[in-house]
Amino acid sequence: MKKLKKVLIVLTGLLFIICIGSIIFFNSLKPDYEGKKMLPKLESEVNVFYDTYGVPHIYAQNKSDAFRALGYIHAQDRLWQMELLRRVATGRLSEVFGKDLLETDKFFLSLGIDDYTSKTISELNMDSEMVKLSNAYLDGINEFIEKGPTPIEFYLTGLKKEPFSLKDSYNAIGYMAFSFAMAHKTDPLLTNIKNQLGEEYVREFPIHSDTSTVWIKNYKNVEADSIGTDITASVTKALDKLPVPQFEGSNSWVIAPEKTKSGKVILANDPHIGFAQPSVWYEAHISTPNYEKYGYHFAGVPFPVLAHDRNLAYGLTMFENDDIDFYLEETNPADSTKYATEHGFEDYVYVNKEIKVKDAEAVSFTYKKTRHGPVLNNIAKQITTKEPIAMSWVYTKPKNEVMDALYGISQAKNLRQFEHALPKIHAPGLNVMYGDAAGNVAWWAAAKLYQMPDSISTKFVLNGKTGREEPLRYLDFSENPSAINPPWNYVYSANNQPDSISGMLYPGYYLPENRARRIVGLLDAKNDWDRESVSEMILDATSSINPVLITELIRLLDVSQLSEEQLIQIDALKNWDGNYTLDNVSPTLYHRCEYFVLKNTFEDELGKEQFNQFMGTHLLKRHIAWGAKMNVGKWWDNILTKDKIETRNEIVLKSFADAWNSLVSDFGKNPSEWTWEKVHTLEHGHPIGQVEMLRKFFNVGPYPVPGSREVINNMAFPYDSTGLYKVNSGPSTRRIIDFSDVENSISILPTGQSGNPFSKHYEDQAELFVNGKFRKMMMNKEEIMENSESLLIFKAHD
Template sequence: MKIFKKVGYVLLTLILLIVISGYVFVQLHKPDYSGEKKLPKLHNEVQVYFDEYGVPHIYGETEEDAFRALGYVHAQDRLWQMELLRRIGSGGLSQVFGKDLIGTDKFFLSLGIDEASEKAVSKLDMNGDAATIMQAYLDGLNQFIAEGPTPIEFYLTGIDQTEFTITDVYNIMGYMAFSFAMGHKTDPLLSNIKDKLGPEYLKDLAIHSDTSTVWIKNYKNNPVDSVGNSVTALVTEALGKVNLPLFEGSNSWVLAPARTKNGKVIFANDPHIGFAQPSVWYEAHLETPTYSKYGYHIAGIPFPVLGHNRDIAYGMTMFENDDVDFYFEENNPENADQYRLNGTWAEYESVTKTIKVKDSSDIKFTFKKSVHGPILNGIADQIQGERPISMYWVYTQEENTVVDAFYEISHATNLGEFTSALPKIHAPGLNIMYGDAEGNIGWFATAKLWQVPDNVNTKLVFDASNKPSDTREFLDFEKNPQAVNPPRNYVYSANNQPDSISGMLYPGYYLPENRAKRIVQLLDPKSDWDSNDVSSMILDVNSPVHLEIAQDLMGAINIKEVSDKETKVLDALKAWDGIYSLDNEGGTIYTRWVYQVLENIFEDELGAEQFEQLLATHVLKRTIAPIIKSDTSVWWDDVSTPEILEQRSEIIKKSLVEAIGSLESDFGPDIAQWTWNKVHTLEHGHPIGQVDALRSFFNVGPFPIEGTREVINNLAFPYNSTGLYKVSSGPSTRRIVDFSDVENSISILPTGQSGNPFSEHYKDQAEMYVNGEFRKMMMNEEEIRSTKKSVLIFSPN
C-alpha cells in the first residue's frame, strides 16, 4: 500500500509540474500588451494604447518611431503569418512542411517573384521616404525576433527565426498579387475544352462581356488634377493545405453627401478573401504630428492597404482584369534549347533554383524561360503533352512600384494626391475606392491595361493563330475605367464588368452581376442613408438572381409528371424569398439542385477532374444563370447515353430527383429539417490545425452562418458532391466610415487581432462576426486613453 501511495505522490507531483510548466510557458509566450520596452534606433518615446480588442493605437513624435513600434507589435501578434507569407514567393514552404509542398515551391520560384523583388529593391532609393519607413518597420519587427518569445508554431515545425529584409516585403506583395489572378485557373482549361470538344462548347460559357448585365459606370466629366488542364490546380490545393489567404472578390460602395442623411460621405468596404487563422488584416492606428491613419495591414507590409483618417477613406476590391496569359511555344526540332520568336530561333534562358526540404536533402531543379515567361512543363504536373507552355504575368514583366504606391496612398491628404499615386499599381488589378470629408467620391480601376487586338481571345492559350504582338502597348492610366463624383451620387464595385474604356471593353474574369444588381437595387431608390442603414446593407443575404434561376428551374418541370414528394419540395422552393437565413429550407433545396444540374450538364463531357476545375472559375459563376435559362446549349446533351440530345427539361428533372434523394439521405424526409444552418458552416483553419489532435486548439469554429455565394454578405464555398457547404472565403473585414461621425466608424474582423493562440485576442471577434455585429474604430485620443485596456511604452535605448 505504501508503494502505491508513493507512486501516487510521484504522479501527482509530475502532473503538478506539467501544469505549472504549461502555465509558465503560456504566460511567457503571450504577446506583451503592457509594460515598458527599449527599442533600438528609437528617437523619442512611443506610447501604444491597446483597446479591448487588442488594436494598437500608436502615438509617436515621428513617423519612423511610430512605424518601429508598429513593426514590433505587429510581429508579436503575427510573426508566424509573416513567416509563411514571405516564404511563398521565395520557394520556402517545403522547408517548413516537407515534400508535399515541393511542387508549390517550384511553381512560385518559376514565376520569378523573388527575382522581381530583388530587381525592385535594387532600384529603390534607400534614403527615400518609403524605404525609410519600411526599414523602421523592419527594425521593430526584427527587434521582436531578437528578444521576444518564439511563437509556438516555430517549435512545432522546427524552423529557426531569421531577420526580415525589404526584399521580404516585396515577396509578400508578390504572393498577394498572384492570389488575385484568375487567368491561371481559366485559360488552360478553356483551351483544353476547345481542343477536346470543339469551339461550339465555348459559346455557351460566359467568357466574354455580357451587355445585358449590370456594369460599373465610368464618369470622367469632373476630372481631378493628375500629377491541358488548370495550370495551378496543384498550387491551389497545396496552398489550401497550409491555410493561406487567397483573394477572391469584394464589395465596396461610397455614398456622396446627396445620398446621406447627414450630408457627408459614407464609405463601405468588405474585401472577400480566403478564410484562414489568423485572418489577413492587422488593424493599427498611428498618430504623429505628420501622419494619422487607422489602417489595415497585411503581415510583413508596413503600409495599410485599407485605411482612413478624418480627411479621407480608401479601400479596394479586385478588378479581375486579365493580367496572366499563356503561350504555346514552338521548339526548334533540331535544338530543344531554342524556340521560335519573330520568325527566328531564340535561345531559352535556363534558370536553376535550390529548394530546402524539411527532413530531406535540398533539391535543385532547372526550368526554361522564353521572352513570355517560364515554361511550365515539368513544373506544374497538370501540364501534359510535349507542346511547351509559357506563362506571361504583368506583375513580374513590368516595373514594380506597388509598394511605393501604397506608401503614397497612405500619406495622401486629398483627392489629387491620392490619384497621383494610382498609376504606380501595375498589378494586381485593383478597384481602388475613395471618399473624403470634402464630399468627393471615386472609383479607379488600377492596373497596366494593354490594348488587346480585336482578333485576340485572351481566354485561350495563345498560338500562332491567336497571338498578340510580343511588344505590348499599355493604355495611359487616364483611360482606365473610373468614376469621380458621378451624377448618380455613388460609386460601387462588386468585381463585375466595368464600363467601356475609350470605346473598348477590357477583357477580364469578372464575377456575375448578382451582387452588383443587389447593390444597385438597394442604393438607387434611397437618398437618406446613415451608418446603421449601411451596416444592415453590408450584411444583406438576399439573392434576387438566385430566385430568378430557381424560377427557371421550376419552369422547366412538367408539374403533371412529378410525385407528391417532389410537389412538396417544389412548393417549399416557391415559398422561398431568396434570403439565406439560418432557418430557411429554400436555399438548401436550391443550392443542392443547382449543383446536380451543373454536374449533369458538364461532367459527362469534361470528366471529374476538369469538372472540378471548372467549378473553381469565375466563368462557371457567370455561366450558371444563362445556361440554365437556355434551351439550346450543346452542353445539355449527355454524351454518356446513346440519345442524340437530351432535353433541358429531362436533365433538370433528373437533377431534382437526385437533389431530393441526397437531402433525404442527409436529413430525412421532413423538409422542415433541411435548414441552411445544417449545411453552411464557417471554420477558420490554421496551418497547424490540419493535424487532428491540434485542430480544436488552433482552428476557430466551426459556426453555422448566414449568407451564400454571390450575395452582398458573400460567404462563399466550393461546390462539391458532399452537399456540405464549408465556407472558404468571405468578408475579411466589414468596414464602414461615416464622415459625419468619423470617430464612431465601425468594423469587424473574422476572428481577432492576434495570430498567437495564447492571446486573448486570438478569437474574441469570431462570434461577433458570425452574428453580424460591429465594433468601433476609435480615433479620439481622449477616449482611447480613458478606455484603454493596457499601455505599452517603447523608450529609446
C-alpha cells in the same frame, strides 16, 4: 506499500512540477500588451494603448518611431503569419510542411517573384521616406524576433526565427498580386475544352462581355481619345495546398452627400478573401503630430492597404482584369535549347533552383523561360504535354512601384494627392474606392492595362511564335475605367464588368452581376443613408438573381411526377425571396439542385477532374444564370447515353430528383430538417489545425452562418459531391466610415487581432462577426485612453 506510496508521491510531485512548468512556459508565449520595453533607434518614447479588442493605438512624436513600434507589435501578434507569407514566393513552404508542398514551391519559384523583387530592391532609392519607414517597420519586427517570445508554431515545426528584410515585404506583395489572378484557372482549361470538344461547346460559355448585365459605369468630364490542360490541373493542385488565404473578390460602395441623411460621405468596404486563422488584416491606429491613419495591414507590409483618417477613407476590391496570358511555344526540332519567334530562334533561359524539404533531402529542379515567361511544363509532374506553354504575367514586367503606391495613398491629404499615387499600381488590378470629408467620392480601376490586337482573345492559349498575338501597348492610366463624383451620387464595385472607355471593353474574369444588381438596386432606391442603414446593407443576404433563375427552372418540372411533399417545397421555392437565413429550407434545396444541374450538364463531357477545375472558376459563376436560360445547347446532351439526346428539361428533371434523394439520404425524409444552418458553416482553419488532435486549439469555429455565394454578405463555398457548403471565403473585414461622425465609424474582423493562440484576442471577434455585429474604430485620444485595457510603452533606453 510504503515504497509504492513514496513512488506515487514522487510521481505526483513531478507531474505537478511539469504542469506548473508548462503553465509558466505557455504564459511566456503570450503577447505583451502592457509594461515597458526597450526599442533601439527610437528618438522618443512611444505609447501604445490597446483597446478592448486588442487594436493598438500608437502615439509617437514622428513617423519613424511609430512605424518601428508598429513592426514590433505586429510581429508579436502575427509573426507566424508573416513567416508563412514571406516563404510563398521564395519556395520555402516545403521546409515547414514537407514534401506535400513541393509542387507549390516549384510553381511559385517559377513565377519569378523573388527574382523580380531582387531587381526592384537594387533599384530603390534607399534615402526615400518610403524606404526609411519600411526599414523602421522591419527594425521593429526584428527586435521582436531577437528579444520576444517564440510563437508556438515555431516549436511545433522546428523552425528557427530569421530576421526580416525589405525583400520579404516585397515578396509578400508579390504573393498578394498573384492570388488575385484567375487566368491560370481559366485560360488553359478553356483551351483544353476547345481542343477536346470543339469551338461549339466553348461558344456556349459567357466568355465575353454580356451587354444585358449590370456594369460599373464610368464617368469622366473629359472625353478620352478612342483606341481601336494539364496546366490547369497542376496549378490548381499547387494552389489548393497553400497554407495562406487567397484573394477572391469584394464589395465596396461610397455614397455621396446628396444621398446621405447627414449630407456627408459614407464608405463601406468588405474585401472577400479566403478565411483562415489568423485572418488577413491587422488593424492599427497611428497618430503623430503630422500623420494619422487608422489602417488595415497585410503581414510584413508596413503601409496600410485599407485605411481612413478624419479627412479621407479608402478601400479596395479586386478589379479581376486579365493580367496573365499563356503562350504556346515551338521548340527548334534541331536544337531543344531554342524556341521559335518571328525573328528566328532564340535561346531558352534555364533557371536552377533548390528547395529545402523538411525531413528529407533538398530537391533541385530546373525550369526554362522564354521572352513571355516561365515554361510551366517542367514545373509539376502532372504536366505531360510535349508542347511548351509559357506564362506571361504583368506583375513581373514593368518597374515595381506598388510599395510606393501604398505609401503614397497612405500619406495623401486630398483626392488629387491620392489619385497621383495610383498609376504606380501595375498589378494586382484593384478597384480603389475613395471618399472624403470634403464630399468627394471616387472609383479608379488601378492596374497596368494593355491593348491586344483586334480579334485576339486572351482567354485562350496564344501563339507565341508569330509575334502577331503580343500586346501592342500599355494604356495610360487616364484611359483606365474610373468615376469621380458621378451625377448618380455614388460609386461601387462588386468585381463586375466595368463600362468601356477609350473605345473598348477590357477583358477580365469578372464576377456575375448578382451582387452588383443588388447593390445598385438598394442604393438607387434610397436617399437618406446613414451608418445604421449601411451596416444593414453590408449584411444583406438576399439574392436578386436566384429567385428569377428558380422560376425559369421550376416551369420545366412535370408536376404530375412530384409527390405532395415535393410540391410543397416547390411552392416554397416559387415564393422564396432569395434571402439566406439560417432557418430557411429553400436555399438548401436550391443549391443542391443547382449542383446537380451543373454536374449532369458538364461532367459527362469534361470528366471528373476537369469538371472540378471548372467549378473553381469565375466563368462557372457567370455561366449559372446564363446557361439556365439556354433552351438548346451542346452541353445539355449526356454523351454517355449513346442512343439518346438529352434536353434541358430532362436534365432539370433528373437534377431535381438527384437533389431530393441526396437530401433525404443526408438529413431524412422531413424537409423541415433541411435548414441552411445544417449545411452552411464557417471554420477558420490554421495550418497547424489540419492535424486533427490540434484542430480545436488552433482552428476557430465551426459556426453556422447566413449568407451565400454572390450575395452582398458573400459567404462563398465550393460545390462538391458532399452537399455540405463549407464556407471558404468571404468578408475579411466589414468597415463603414461615416464622415458625419468619423470617430464612431465601425468595423469587425472574422476572428481577432492576434494570431497567437494564447492571446485573449485570438478569436474574441468571431461570434460578433457571424452574428453581424460591429465595434467602434476609436480615433479620439481621450476616449482611447479612458477605454484602453492596457498601455505598452517603448523607450530607446532606460
